[in-house]
Amino acid sequence: MRQLTVLGGCGAYPEPGRACSGxxxxxxxxRLVLDLGYATLPRLLTHCPDAAVDAVVITHEHPDHCIDLHGLFRIHLYGPARGRRIPLYCTPGVPSRLAALEPDVDLDAVFDIHQLPGSYQVGPFTLTGVLLPHYVPDAGIRLETDGFALAYTGDTGPHQRLAQLGRDVDLFIVEATDRAGETRQSQRNLLTSSEAGRWAARAGARRLMLTHFWPGNDRRTAVESARAGFDAEVLTAEEDLVIPLDAT
Structure with a gap:
């Protein structure tokens, strides 16, 4: 089986019935997990009831991308699978946040921590982490295997490295926050949906998935905006959406 399951696609905080990035x-x-924001762990457990994942990748330390990592930690610390360490690839701030929640327990009891950005072999995937602009260090993720490539921005402002990150990928998962006033900021830390479409086109991606929607935003409007600059398929990160992935 080769597929991607969306655990969540909200930014900042989850809307009713939804979850944040995952x-x-x-x-x-x-089984590889990309981000575990608010309310993603229960959805992960519906697909992996034993929480037996083979690797976790966290793009950055903001809670809407990493807070449910704490729940996964506790499952493996106290549950039936205890003693099995999980490779965790993340930016330096992530272990610090998790350690603040569990100051009396060594994170190494559950996680084998590897720092991003960097390059690693993760199961069948070659993982490349690329530093992207955000309020805290964010690692865009590129995964390649068997003629297939997927890239995920985490949270980012506009940057030339986005084209490198998503170059010719089969699926480019790009944040499309569309936060009011963002484009007027002197230091850009988030994208609009129209920018997401343009960067996907510039990268030559085959498909685009928009994610990290600001609460209250209309996702159909975001898709229309992205399609103005990207003429291939545009998806949205809807909870429990399953996308078959075939090598090309």
Missing amino acids: FLLEWDGF
Whole structure:
């Protein structure tokens, strides 16, 4: 089985019935999680009841991308799967946030921590982390295997490295926050949906998925804005959406 399951696509905080940033990537039995924001863990457990994931990748330390990592930690610390360490690839602020929640427990009891940005072999995937502009260090993620490539921005402002990150990928998951007033900021830390479309086109991506929607935003409007600059398929990160992934 080769597929991507959306665990959540909200930014900042979850709307009713929704969850923040999170994805489950399954490839021939290998399970990799990309971000675990608010309310993503219960959805992950519906797909992996034993929480038996093979690797976790966290783009940055903001809670809407990493807070449910704490729940996963506790499952593996106290549950039936205890003693099995999980590779965790993340920016330096992530372990610090998690350690603040569990000051009396060594994170190494559950996680084998590897710092992003950087390059690693993660199961069947070659993982490349690319530093992107945000309020805190954010690592855009590129995963490649068997003629297939997927990229995920985490949270980012406009930057030339986005084209490098998403170059010719089969699926480019790009944040499209559309936060009011963002484009008037002197230091850009988030994207609009129209910018997401233009960067996906510039990268030559085959498909685009918009994510990290600001609460209250109309996702259909975001898709229309992205399509103005990107003429291939545009998806939105809807909870429990399953996308088959085939090598090309």
